[in-house]
Amino acid sequence: MSEKKRVVVLLSGNGSNLQALLDQEHHYSYQIVGVISNAPEAFGLERARQHKVAAIGLDYKNFSSRSAFDQRLAAEVGRFAPDLVVLAGYMKILSPGFVEKFTGRLINVHPSLLPEYKGLGTYSRVLADKKPRHGCTVHFVTPELDSGTHILQASMTVRPTDNEESLKQRVQAMEHRIYPLAVHLITSGRLLLKGGDVLLDDHPIDPLGYQLQENALELA
Structure with a gap:
């Protein structure tokens, strides 16, 4: 390597x-x-x-x-x-x-499916709004809060039994999988930010970021 x-x-x-x-x-x-x-x-x-x-x-x-x-x-x-x-x-x-x-080498992971629920308190807000899905987003950082170009986004179903703590634990477990992966994709040169667009292996990805599901958090 x-x-x-x-x-x-x-x-x-x-x-x-x-x-x-x-x-x-x-x-x-x-x-x-x-x-x-x-x-x-x-x-x-x-x-x-x-x-x-x-x-x-x-x-x-x-x-x-x-x-x-x-x-x-x-x-x-x-x-x-x-x-x-x-x-x-x-x-x-x-x-x-x-x-x-x-710029272009500063990233963050946020506990929501951006652009929804920027800022703090995402778990309580998702539950209060009875949203069917929640998750996390890795994105490039810009001066505007939680608004940079998306890299990866992982989502899961919100369970009827979920409370803030259980939802937080499940989302953080996803973060622990996708954040190292996102860092690797950038540092390996596979993922690039060009003119505001994210390219993975030279192909544009979804504006919301490469989409991953809770039961399939691997990227080829």
Whole structure:
């Protein structure tokens, strides 16, 4: 295999998606080289240290503004010379300047079938609206919240017995499968962003992203 591509992960909390990325990187074409959090106490940083990955905590409260924080964040990310920057439960809205600096190599996973249910509280909103399906979307990041071009989207049936916690657990299990896959597709060169369109193996994909179902979360 050719040299693995360098990935930096940004997170704010527990880091379960980081764990999935770390656990699966030996199968794929990427290597996590750095993890940065806006919350120095985030357990995700400990996960990184346990895997001997550089871990940096930047306390958001120590900066005078979002712009000042993001300038420092961009500098720290840049030190790792990443091929891709991955948001994994990063709970701060990034400034336009940061997003512009990493445009085309900055991705996120969101717990809804975008463009529905942008923002927070997706599980309770889906249940309140009695939606038949829920899921998650991997997308490129733009300055507008949860609005970048889609990469992969995985969906499942909402069960009559589901509550917020059960739905969250099931969606997160899907995220742990499709996020490492999406990172691999990009770092292997199979998936490209060209002029706002996503190409997989040189073929345009659905504007909603490559569609995967709960019982078939594999991509050839």
